[in-house]
Amino acid sequence: xxxxxxxxxxxxxxxxxxxxxxxxxxxxxxxxxxxxxxxxxxxxxxxxxxxxxxxxxxxxxxxxxxxxxxxxxxxxxxxxxxxxxxxxxxxxxxxxxxxxxxxxxxxxxxxxxxxxxxxxxxxxxxxxxxxxxxxxxxxxxxxxxxxxxxxxxxxxxxxxxxxxxxxxxxxxxxxxxxxxxxxxxxxxxxxxxxxxxxxxxxxxxxxxxxxxxxxxxxxxxxxxxxxxxxxxxxxxxxxxxxxxxxxxxxxxxxxxxxxxxxxxxxxxxxxxxxxxxxxxxxxxxxxxxxxxxxxxxxxxxxxxxxxxxxxxxxxxxxxxxxxxxxxxxxxxxxxxxxxxxxxxxxxxxxxxxxxxxxxxxxxxxxxxxxxxxxxxxxxxxxx
Numbered sequence: 001x002x003x004x005x006x007x008x009x010x011x012x013x014x015x016x017x018x019x020x021x022x023x024x025x026x027x028x029x030x031x032x033x034x035x036x037x038x039x040x041x042x043x044x045x046x047x048x049x050x051x052x053x054x055x056x057x058x059x060x061x062x063x064x065x066x067x068x069x070x071x072x073x074x075x076x077x078x079x080x081x082x083x084x085x086x087x088x089x090x091x092x093x094x095x096x097x098x099x100x101x102x103x104x105x106x107x108x109x110x111x112x113x114x115x116x117x118x119x120x121x122x123x124x125x126x127x128x129x130x131x132x133x134x135x136x137x138x139x140x141x142x143x144x145x146x147x148x149x150x151x152x153x154x155x156x157x158x159x160x161x162x163x164x165x166x167x168x169x170x171x172x173x174x175x176x177x178x179x180x181x182x183x184x185x186x187x188x189x190x191x192x193x194x195x196x197x198x199x200x201x202x203x204x205x206x207x208x209x210x211x212x213x214x215x216x217x218x219x220x221x222x223x224x225x226x227x228x229x230x231x232x233x234x235x236x237x238x239x240x241x242x243x244x245x246x247x248x249x250x251x252x253x254x255x256x257x258x259x260x261x262x263x264x265x266x267x268x269x270x271x272x273x274x275x276x277x278x279x280x281x282x283x284x285x286x287x288x289x290x291x292x293x294x295x296x297x298x299x300x301x302x303x304x305x306x307x308x309x310x311x312x313x314x315x316x317x318x319x320x321x322x323x324x325x326x327x328x329x330x331x332x333x334x335x336x337x338x339x340x341x342x343x344x345x346x347x348x349x350x351x352x353x354x355x356x357x358x359x360x361x362x363x364x365x366x367x368x369x370x371x372x373x374x375x376x377x378x379x380x381x382x383x
Contacts, residue, residue, distance in 0.1 A: 056266050057262065057265060060266065060270040063087075064087050064273055064276075067086070067087025067088065067273075068084070068091060069084075070083070070084030070087075071084040071087065072088075079280045079281060080280070082276075083279065086279040086280065087272060087276045090272045090275060091272060101146070102258060103253070104148065104149050104257075105151075105152045105260045105261050106254060106256045106257025106258075107243055108156060109253070109260060110239060110243050110249070111242070112235050112238055112239060114224065115235035115236060115238075115239055116157060116158065119131070120132055120135070120153070120158055123158065123159025123161065123162055123220070123223060124159055124212070126206065128161075128162055129202050129205035129206055129209070132153075132158065132161075132162035132169075132205060133169045133201040133202050136150075136167065136201065137169045137194070137197075146166075147167070147268075147345065150163055151163075151263070151349055151353045152260060154220060157220065157222045159208075159219075159223065160208045160219075160354070160359055160362065161204075161208035161212065162205060163220075164362065165202060165204060167346065168367050169198050169200075169201030178190060184320035184324075185323050189332075193333055200337065200370045203370060204363075204366045204370065217356075217359050217362055218356045218358060267348045267349050268345055270345070271343070291304075291328060291331050292326055292327070292331075293329075293330060293331065295376070297328060297331060298330060298372065301334045301335055301338075304335075306338060306342040306344075319332040320332065322335055330377070330378035333374060333375050333378055337367075342368060346363070347360055347364065
């Protein structure tokens, strides 16, 4: 079996041996000392900054905020108005998912790892992958909220395969967006897209866990082994004690949600700023005329959905247009799916969570070929 290229420059965890400098809350095996974050240096950004300014996050946030302000002011050159409108358009659709995602991350932070492991099932098994796929499909969040929840699930012990299955099956498969798709492209195509996305999620998750077992990909350092006789009921009681009203729980949930979401928020804001800049400087007609049901059209769709960050609310009508006007159901499926497989926001958030380029690149390497094969079949036999 060919191995993925080893592009990782970090170890499998967040720690390096230095018992005096640990501020991550991370610990190695029992026989090893605790560690400092990300290879030493008490100011590593993975530990919350240590006084350093996260220029990427704050710079991107300032650009997006300036764009939103420019949208309401309505002044400036044409490229700036386009950038401003794009910033407002994406944030107006994504803000609720971001807030719900932060809240979900904060709540998950109070849930014992054992509860998450029990609900998701054992990592490395088909049942665990199916459960993760169903969770991603049924959870009604936009792709930005899903991304934050997925990263927290990994930190809670979900296997790499379960995390990938959750991410791949979830960005547009929420109930609200599924209903929108039914209205746009009909029940038959919507059910076909949902079923195919779940299939790709399951296959991708199984492949990722297989590569982990073979040692090609690193194992999740947060993985836990369930204690014999562990009762889910006891874990749920403990979780409820951490989220019920009072006892400072709300303040703790908000604080933990914001803290744990920083590494994802920085890439969300960066992605929105980049997408708005592309709208401002790349004419729309460059893309709109080349999305027919040909191999070139399919590949251009893949390139476009990789470069242009489109939130889940915006992807559905664009996909519907590709199906109904361009007569390319495969391109529509690619536009919906490839964002989860190749989106740089998702890739960089996964990199910062797993600390491994090999684990991160498994997402596009495993899922993108499947998406393209399914899309090619849809274009040739489903149109």
